[in-house]
Amino acid sequence: MSVMRAFLAFTTMTAVLLSxxxxxxxxxxxxxxxRFREATELEGQRRYAEAGAIYKRITxxxxxxxxxxxxxxxxxxxxxxRQKQYADxxxxxxxxxxxxxxxxxxxxxxxxxxxxxxxxxxxxEAAKSAFRDTVARYPKNVEHLLKAQAGLTEILLTEHRAxx
Numbered sequence: 001m002s003v004m005r006a007f008l009a010f011t012t013m014t015a016v017l018l019s020x021x022x023x024x025x026x027x028x029x030x031x032x033x034x035r036f037r038e039a040t041e042l043e044g045q046r047r048y049a050e051a052g053a054i055y056k057r058i059t060x061x062x063x064x065x066x067x068x069x070x071x072x073x074x075x076x077x078x079x080x081x082r083q084k085q086y087a088d089x090x091x092x093x094x095x096x097x098x099x100x101x102x103x104x105x106x107x108x109x110x111x112x113x114x115x116x117x118x119x120x121x122x123x124x125e126a127a128k129s130a131f132r133d134t135v136a137r138y139p140k141n142v143e144h145l146l147k148a149q150a151g152l153t154e155i156l157l158t159e160h161r162a163x164x
Contacts (some may be wrong), residue, residue: 008094032058032068039072043079052079064099070106077113086117093117108138112148124155131155 039054055076062069077092098111115130133150134141 008019028067031067032062032066034073036068039075043075046082048079048082052076052083055079070096070103074106074110074113077110081113081117081120086121090114090117104141105140108134108141108144111137112144112151114149115151119151119155124159128152128155 011018030117035058039051039058040049042054052075055072058072059069059076062072063071073096077089077096080086080089080092083098093110093114097107100106100110111130111134115127115134118124118130124127131148131152131157135152139145
C-alpha cells in the first residue's frame with residue numbers, strides 16, 4: 001500500500017470514528033443504523049479495515065440489547081478474518097458466545113465461524129471441535145447446523161483420504 005493510500009485510509013477512518021454519535025445516553029439508533037449501512041458498503045468494496053473501524057465503534061456506543069451490537073461484533077470478526085487477523089476474529093467470536101449464549105442465531109453463527117477461522121489457519125482439530133460444538137449446542141439453528149455438519153464432514157473426508 002502506498003504511503004498516500006495509507007494516509008487517506010487513516011484519515012477516512014479517523015473522520016468516521018470521530019463523527020459517530022453520542023447522545024445524552026451515549027446512543028443514537030438512527031445514526032448507528034446509518035453508520036452500519038456505511039460499513040456494509042465499505043465491506044462490499046473490500047475496504048475491510050475501514051468497515052471494521054466503524055463496526056468496532058458501533059459496538060462501543062450501542063447497548064448489547066440491540067441487534068446492531070451483536071451484528072457489528074460479527075461483521076468486525078469477518079472484516080478481521082479478511083485481513084488474516086484470525087486470532088482477533090476468534091476472540092470476537094468468543095465475545096459473542098459469552099455475550100449472547102442463549103441466542104442461537106448469534107451464538108450458533110459465531111461458533112460456526114470460529115470453526116471456519118480455525119480451518120483457515122489449518123488447525124483442523126480446533127475446527128472439528130468448533131463444528132461439533134455448533135451441532136451439539138445449537139441443533140435448532142438449522143442454517144449453521146447444516147454448515148457445521150458439512151464443514152466437519154469435509155475435514156473428516158480429507159483426513160480419511162490422506163490415510164489411503
